[in-house]
Amino acid sequence: MNEERLLPTLKNKARFTFWETTALLTWILVKLTLLASMINKGAVEFIYAGF
Amino acid sequence: MTLFINPIFWGIAISVYLLLLMRFPGRLIFRFGLFNLIALTILLGWKISLGALGFVLLTWSAINLITSLKNKSSSASRSLATLGFFLFLFFLFLLHKFNLANSEFSAQLKQTAPWLPAEILLPFFVTLSFSYIFVRCIDLAHSCIWKNAPLVDPISLMGYLVPFHMLVAGPVNIYDEHMRANERPSSAMTPVRVLLVINEITTGLFYKFVLAEGIRIYFYGLNGNISVTGWFDSLILVVYVFFDFAGYSRIARGLGLFYGIPTPVNFNAPFLATSVTDFWTRWHMSMGQFVRRNLFTPIQLQLVRRVGVKWAATASIVTMAISFSFVGLWHRMSWTWFLWGVAMGALMAVEKFVQTFLITKKWDRSGIAKIAIDSLGRVYVLLLIILSAYFVANEVFPI
Numbered sequence: 001m002n003e004e005r006l007l008p009t010l011k012n013k014a015r016f017t018f019w020e021t022t023a024l025l026t027w028i029l030v031k032l033t034l035l036a037s038m039i040n041k042g043a044v045e046f047i048y049a050g051f
Numbered sequence: 052m053t054l055f056i057n058p059i060f061w062g063i064a065i066s067v068y069l070l071l072l073m074r075f076p077g078r079l080i081f082r083f084g085l086f087n088l089i090a091l092t093i094l095l096g097w098k099i100s101l102g103a104l105g106f107v108l109l110t111w112s113a114i115n116l117i118t119s120l121k122n123k124s125s126s127a128s129r130s131l132a133t134l135g136f137f138l139f140l141f142f143l144f145l146l147h148k149f150n151l152a153n154s155e156f157s158a159q160l161k162q163t164a165p166w167l168p169a170e171i172l173l174p175f176f177v178t179l180s181f182s183y184i185f186v187r188c189i190d191l192a193h194s195c196i197w198k199n200a201p202l203v204d205p206i207s208l209m210g211y212l213v214p215f216h217m218l219v220a221g222p223v224n225i226y227d228e229h230m231r232a233n234e235r236p237s238s239a240m241t242p243v244r245v246l247l248v249i250n251e252i253t254t255g256l257f258y259k260f261v262l263a264e265g266i267r268i269y270f271y272g273l274n275g276n277i278s279v280t281g282w283f284d285s286l287i288l289v290v291y292v293f294f295d296f297a298g299y300s301r302i303a304r305g306l307g308l309f310y311g312i313p314t315p316v317n318f319n320a321p322f323l324a325t326s327v328t329d330f331w332t333r334w335h336m337s338m339g340q341f342v343r344r345n346l347f348t349p350i351q352l353q354l355v356r357r358v359g360v361k362w363a364a365t366a367s368i369v370t371m372a373i374s375f376s377f378v379g380l381w382h383r384m385s386w387t388w389f390l391w392g393v394a395m396g397a398l399m400a401v402e403k404f405v406q407t408f409l410i411t412k413k414w415d416r417s418g419i420a421k422i423a424i425d426s427l428g429r430v431y432v433l434l435l436i437i438l439s440a441y442f443v444a445n446e447v448f449p450i
Contacts (some may be wrong), residue, residue, distance in 0.1 A: 008121050010067065012243070016246070021246070021391070024246055025246070028246075028249055028253050030254075031253040031254065031256065034261045035256050035257060038264055039056055039260065041268075042273055051182040051221075
């Protein structure tokens with residue numbers, strides 16, 4: 001549920017290895033693909049409560 | 052208002068970053084304040100933007116007046132000016148909250164106070180999510196009036212009070228941190244940092260538009276509204292609100308990291324909390340920190356000074372109840388939310404006693420007992436949050 005717990009070591013690194021970069025880029029791409037698919041399905045920015 | 056799936060928003064967000072990269076004169080917070088004003092004008096229109104600037108100028112003038120009175124004049128006039136400022140701020144907050152709670156409020160206000168431009172003022176507050184501006188104003192006033200922090204110029208203040216990337220759902224940023232924002236947004240942007248920031252933003256988008264919206268669409272349909280009629284609905288609501296709110300917060304945090312503008316972390320695995328007290332240090336953390344900074348600590352100090360250290364525990368219970376009743380009323384101006392806040396405060400006070408008991412028995416240290424207590428604590432917190440959501444849900448999501 002909390003991604004920060006999965007990436008503690010990456011956050012403190014000055015450089016990423018090839019595999020770390022590939023993994024992170026793939027994860028970003030997966031998220032963007034799923035996002036695009038949801039928007040295509042008609043998901044809207046539903047704001048549940050005004051504050 | 053569509054914001055985070057609006058291509059114009061992302062065009063503006065990137066433009067602000069590129070403009071901050073250019074070495075225009077002025078401190079980072081001034082430049083951010085200026086570009087933020089332009090961003091708000093494009094996103095919300097010039098009327099809202101001008102109104103926001105007017106409000107910021109008014110706040111700036113009031114704080115400036117109060118702090119200058121401190122240096123020159125008697126404490127009575129300063130106290131009077133401070134009281135006037137807080138009453139005015141609270142009046143605007145009440146207008147906004149009554150408007151959110153009652154759809155007829157605008158018409159009622161027109162009848163009772165025709166001199167007040169309700170048809171302009173109320174939608175203006177809704178568009179800007181005034182509840183967040185209200186708490187930022189309190190943080191600003193606390194820092195400048197009581198802690199002697201310097202007041203920044205009105206343009207920089209605009210970037211603190213009405214930041215375009217924290218418009219919808221906060222988080223509650225800290226004035227002291229904003230004021231001291233350093234000059235490293237662009238120069239420290241290494242490829243690794245850029246990748247991590249993009250990861251933060253895309254995770255926020257994933258939380259909000261894939262997980263939260265997925266839950267809503269699955270359970271209530273594409274155009275359906277969330278409604279809570281049973282305990283299961285309440286559980287769904289808690290999970291939905293987590294992904295929705297944490298999603299917004301992470302997008303704002305990612306953009307803040309891009310700009311070098313302090314944007315606090317708002318969530319830290321709240322469902323792993325082992326007590327309600329622990330939960331409120333993990334859920335909407337920026338609000339919890341705001342309450343601790345501006346309400347709990349000052350009230351607790353004053354109370355203990357008056358009643359003595361002997362009564363510190365009682366003072367702590369009273370302070371907790373006051374602080375959390377404020378949090379309740381901040382959500383909605385209603386008895387349900389007020390009682391919700393008082394109950395949360397009371398629960399946390401009880402937890403303090405339980406914790407003391409566990410410490411004296413040394414159960415908080417030993418392996419198996421600790422695992423059992425923590426596991427029970429997690430179940431207790433989850434059940435309690437579901438229960439509390441069940442009682443307040445209908446005020447936020449009317450059936």
